Amino acid sequence: xxxxxxxxxxxIQENTYVVYNGKDACALIDPxxxxxxxxxxxxxxxxxxxxxxxxxxxTHCHLDHVFGNKWAATQYDLELQMGEKEEWTxxxxxxxxxxxxxxxxxxxxxxxxxxxxxxxxxxxxQLDVLFTPGHSVGHVVFYNRPQGFVIGxxxxxxxGIGRTDLPGGDQELLLESIxxxxxxxxxxxxxxxxxxxxxxxxxxxxxxxxxxSLQ
Numbered sequence: 050x051x052x053x054x055x056x057x058x059x060x061i062q063e064n065t066y067v068v069y070n071g072k073d074a075c076a077l078i079d080p081x082x083x084x085x086x087x088x089x090x091x092x093x094x095x096x097x098x099x100x101x102x103x104x105x106x107x108t109h110c111h112l113d114h115v116f117g118n119k120w121a122a123t124q125y126d127l128e129l130q131m132g133e134k135e136e137w138t139x140x141x142x143x144x145x146x147x148x149x150x151x152x153x154x155x156x157x158x159x160x161x162x163x164x165x166x167x168x169x170x171x172x173x174x175q176l177d178v179l180f181t182p183g184h185s186v187g188h189v190v191f192y193n194r195p196q197g198f199v200i201g202x203x204x205x206x207x208x209g210i211g212r213t214d215l216p217g218g219d220q221e222l223l224l225e226s227i228x229x230x231x232x233x234x235x236x237x238x239x240x241x242x243x244x245x246x247x248x249x250x251x252x253x254x255x256x257x258x259x260x261x262s263l264q
Contacts, residue, residue: 050070050174051171051196051198053066053068054067054068055241055247056094058080058083058091059082059116059151061244063113063244064245065077065080065081066078066200067091067102068191068200069098070173070174072172074103075103076102076103076105077102077117078106078107079106079107079108079202079243080118081114082116082120082121083116087117088117088120103127105128105130106129106130106131106169107130107132107135108188108189108191108243109132109135109189110135110139110141110185111138112146112149114202114203114243115139115142115156118155118156122156129156129158131161131162131163132162132178132187134186134187136162137186137217138185138217139155139160140155141216142155164178164180165178165179165180166178176191176193176200177191177193177194179199181202181204181230181231182219183219184202184204184212184213184218184223185215188203190202190204190231197237197239198241199234199239199241200241201231201241201242202243205227205231205248206242206243207242207245207253208253209257209259210224210227211243224259227260227263232250232254235250236254238250240253
């Protein structure tokens with residue numbers, strides 16, 4: 050059984066997730082730790098929980114979600130995995146950092162590119178890769194069907210959706226992704242978003258003003 054732990058990092062208040070089963074699998078998803086004390090907080094918690102990450106995933110590669118990629122990869126000897134169409138966003142991230150006055154060193158190791166329908170094997174558990182473009186060109190989310198949760202990046206928020214005014218954004222495509230890949234999940238599925246508090250598919254169907262035209 051998988052457990053989800055959330056950290057909130059960097060000035061953009063990004064959600065970094067540790068997903069683990071307590072035995073043989075521990076994934077870092079969107080490590081947004083920017084400041085040294087944030088990296089220390091994450092590594093100290095992992096050490097205290099007796100966890101050693103063996104999977105590094107990005108839902109997408111906007112700067113706030115990738116600040117900690119290089120650190121995590123070096124610290125735990127990891128290779129980055131991300132959507133196969135997200136490479137442009139990945140390479141553009143350091144320039145975004147300069148524009149935001151938050152310079153950082155990008156991950157420079159081998160990249161494993163993920164496709165829609167791929168599976169991230171975590172011991173006896175797994176995460177299904179769903180291709181959900183619109184917020185960025187190659188955005189993916191990670192869905193665990195048996196336990197009913199999705200690590201959703203910046204696709205769907207509590208009473209909101211991802212912004213589409215950044216390079217590579219497309220609101221029509223984002224809404225299509227939400228309608229075909231997210232709202233088709235069971236209503237009780239928990240969405241762990243890239244910013245803000247968790248929500249559920251059913252709650253967003255009923256109350257999210259951006260989704261009313263999709264039903």
